[in-house]
Amino acid sequence: DTEVTQTPKHLVMGMTNKKSLKCEQHMGHRAMYWYKQKAKKPPELMFVYSYEKLSINESVPSRFSPECPNSSLLNLHLHALQPEDSALYLCASSHWETSYEQYFGPGTRLTVT
Amino acid sequence: GIQVEQSPPDLILQEGANSTLRCNFSDSVNNLQWFHQNPWGQLINLFYIPSGTKQNGRLSATTVATERYSLLYISSSQTTDSGVYFCAVPTGANSKLTFGKGITLSVRP
Numbered sequence: 001d002t003e004v005t006q007t008p009k010h011l012v013m014g015m016t017n018k019k020s021l022k023c024e025q026h027m028g029h030r031a032m033y034w035y036k037q038k039a040k041k042p043p044e045l046m047f048v049y050s051y052e053k054l055s056i057n058e059s060v061p062s063r064f065s066p067e068c069p070n071s072s073l074l075n076l077h078l079h080a081l082q083p084e085d086s087a088l089y090l091c092a093s094s095h096w097e098t099s100y101e102q103y104f105g106p107g108t109r110l111t112v113t
Numbered sequence: 114g115i116q117v118e119q120s121p122p123d124l125i126l127q128e129g130a131n132s133t134l135r136c137n138f139s140d141s142v143n144n145l146q147w148f149h150q151n152p153w154g155q156l157i158n159l160f161y162i163p164s165g166t167k168q169n170g171r172l173s174a175t176t177v178a179t180e181r182y183s184l185l186y187i188s189s190s191q192t193t194d195s196g197v198y199f200c201a202v203p204t205g206a207n208s209k210l211t212f213g214k215g216i217t218l219s220v221r222p
Contacts, residue, residue, distance in 0.1 A: 031208060033208075037154075041214075042199055042201075042212035042213065042214055042215055043156070043199075043210075043212055045209050045210065048208050048209070050208065055208065056205075056208060056209060088154050090154075090156065092156075094208075096208075099161070100144060100203055100208065101146060101158070101161040102146065102158075102210060103158060104148070104155070104156035104157075104158075106153070106154065106155045107154045107155065107156075109154065
């Protein structure tokens with residue numbers, strides 16, 4: 001099973017809302033990632049968790065708050081977002097110890113109004 | 114940091130045609146991934162290929178690490194092959210993928 005799942009598929013939120021994106025994998029991978037992708041651009045890394053600890057934060061604004069409750073689950077908490085934060089948010093995972101090959105989920109398409 | 118360039122940026126094919134997509138990178142790498150992003154946004158793993166040649170059905174990939182390029186071959190293209198093809202290489206502590214800008218492929222029936 002090489003599946004990464006993400007919920008919700010679509011999300012519309014106002015600038016004063018608080019919402020969360022969820023990502024799950026059951027491949028036994030020990031690294032999980034959040035990427036942001038704008039239209040017609042490649043994905044850009046936001047955060048990396050390895051062994052449930054934050055190992056990379058690519059200078060992401062604090063209105064994005066990641067959380068890794070366990071090795072299978074990754075959340076991204078959203079608060080006070082701006083319209084320019086509208087994008088496709090992709091989650092990925094990799095084994096870390098034996099391979100850095102990353103597997104991506106289907107993404108959450110976020111619109112901030 | 115490492116630069117990744119893909120060419121051509123856009124490609125239009127008639128169904129059944131063959132094509133070659135190219136990925137150049139500016140520094141030595143120890144692995145490389147090819148992805149297909151379908152129109153719904155899903156990034157699908159095609160190949161994890163640090164060097165050599167791999168084949169999967171109508172698709173194959175070759176990476177020549179010493180010359181810093183990789184090629185993705187699509188044979189007998191189908192309309193479902195349409196989408197954006199990305200190559201990506203790791204930078205830093207092997208956890209951060211640097212993506213090329215992608216190649217947009219349209220296969221017409």
